[in-house]
Amino acid sequence: MEYVLREIHEGCCGEHLGGIALARKAILAGFWWPTISQDSSRGVQACDGYSVREKDWVEELPSVLWAYRTIPRAPTRETLFNLVYGSEAVLPVKIGQTSARVESYLGDNDQSRAMELDLVEEKREQALIRMEAYRGRVMKSYNKRVRIRDFQIGDLVMKKVNTAGNVGKLEARWEGPLKITRKVSSRAY
Template sequence: MVYGSEAVLLVEIGQSSGRVESFPDDNDQSWAMELDLVEEKRERALIRMEAYRGQVMKSYNKRVWIRDFQIGDLIMKKVNPAGDVGKLEARWEGPFKITRKVSSRAFYLEDAQGRSLKRPWNVFHLKKYYA
C-alpha cells in the first residue's frame, strides 16, 4: 500500500530501467502539497472532535439527576442498597437528617431520635424528603 503514489522496488531504484526512467516526477510535488494541507486537515479534525464531545456531553447530561443536599436537609435512604427488598416492602426509609458532609457525594445521617448512623451514605442511595 503506497497511498496514491506508484510503488517502486528498492532494487529498481539502484539500476536504470525503463520503469524507473519513466517514473513520474510529480510525486514529490504531490507530497509537498499534502504536507502543506496537513495543518488544515488537523484543524478540521479538531473541530469535528470538539463538536462530537459537545454532543456526547449534551446526551449524557440529559440523563444526570443532580442531587444537591445541604447539612440539615431531610432525606430518605434506601432500605437495602444491595436490592434484596421484597415486592411489597418499602424501598425507602426515613426521614433522616444530614449532619455532616464528607464530600459532595457522601453524607453522615441522623434519625428522628437523634442517633447517628455508623457510616456515611452515598448520594446515589439518598433522595429528598418532602413533608
C-alpha cells in the first residue's frame, strides 16, 4: 500500500498530488483499501518534495505531461491516452506492484492491439457526444445569469470601458451615456 501511494505520488511519473487527488488516482489505477484516504493524506504530509519544489520546470515537464494524459477529463470521461491509443496507459506502479493486466500481457499481442485500435473510433465518437453534451450544460449554466435586453433607437446606454493594466478603484469603468442611433443586426447597435 505504501509503495503504491509513494510511486503514484513521487515516482517517475508522479505529480505530487494532494491527499484526495492521490487517493482518487490510486483508485482509478485499480487499487483500493479501507484507509486509502487517510494513508494518502499522511503520505503527502511526509513528502519533502510536496512542500518545497526545487526542480527546474524542464525536469518537471515529463511528469506534468504524464498526469495530463492519464487523468480522465470531465467532458469526455476518458483519458487522452485512451482516446489516442485505444487503451489505458500502464502506470509504472502497476509494473512494480503486480496486477492482472501486467500478468496477462502476452509478448505477441499484435492481434488484440489491432482489435483495440479498430474500436478506438467508436470510443472517440462517444467521447465527442459526451463533450458536446457537457458544452451544452456549461452554456446553459452560463446563460442562466445573462439578461437579454433589446434597445430602441434613441435610448441612452452606458458602455463598459475596456481597461488594461492597473486600474485604480476610483477610475471610471463605464463611459457614456451614449445614444443608440441605428441597429446593425440582432442585439448589435
